[in-house]
Amino acid sequence: METNVTNLEQPEGHISRLLALIGQPARVQILLVLAHEEACVCHLETVTGMRQAGISQHLMALRKAGLVAPHRSGRNVFYRLERPEIISILQQAAALAGVTPAKLADLARRPVCGCPCPQCNPGKGPNFAC
Amino acid sequence: METNVTNLEQPEGHISRLLALIGQPARVQILLVLAHEEACVCHLETVTGMRQAGISQHLMALRKAGLVAPHRSGRNVFYRLERPEIISILQQAAALAGVTPAKLADLARRPVCGCPCPQCNPGKGPNFAC
DNA sequence: TCGTTACATTCGTTTCCACGAATATATTCT
């Protein structure tokens, strides 16, 4: 099944790389959270239940692909979607996978928001629904 | 970066599995070919330039996911899209990856059609644009 | 300045999956 090396430089290579990049539970969850609002790493940490290093690694991959972009605010680094179109892909994939829009929306808010970041707990931050 | 085992049973797991499944050059190409017309394995062989076994393996994966379905006609087994919606995902991914619709269409017809299957060469088969 | 918080990056390991090769099955032809 010789996947020609040159295939990766071809259109099908670019398409498949993008799909494989987001073809991972953690990244799907991160993107869905960012679909609603920009979020700092510690926020994503509590929402996804993953550790900081792991989140950072996923964010690095998404960042290198240009899907998300960081901007610092004090000690926190906030990430936002650079390519909102990616959400539409996730929604269609969800439909195909038998995931209802309701369950999809749950993913972004899942854990009872115990995020310790200053933007989350006290109401002094931007637009956070915590 | 603990991808919780239970994540795979959750919505994000289903979504990511589907995306990872099609996140591969050969499968993207196969699906795009099937988007136009159903095709036998030997046809996909010549179009993609891959060997028979490899094609069959990819088709098996796509079949188990319910994306394509086989039906036999003589010695040949033809595959068709069970979920045409998948093409829309590929198109959006292509757009995000900077692949123009024109280049996308090329993928399905790429190699000068030298498919040896009876449905391709002589005009005795179904709807083939070869 | 020192410590602490928040995040990034690197490194080594392990796991997963595509791939190639070999083999099996089904269908037609002679």
Place this chain on the structure above:
DNA sequence: AGAATATATTCGTGGAAACGAATGTAACGA
């Protein structure tokens, strides 16, 4: 029935990528 064609499946292996741990860096506070 036997051979040839078309496709499916199994198995072993290699490479890539996720993962965990450790360490590095930047900003703020005391």
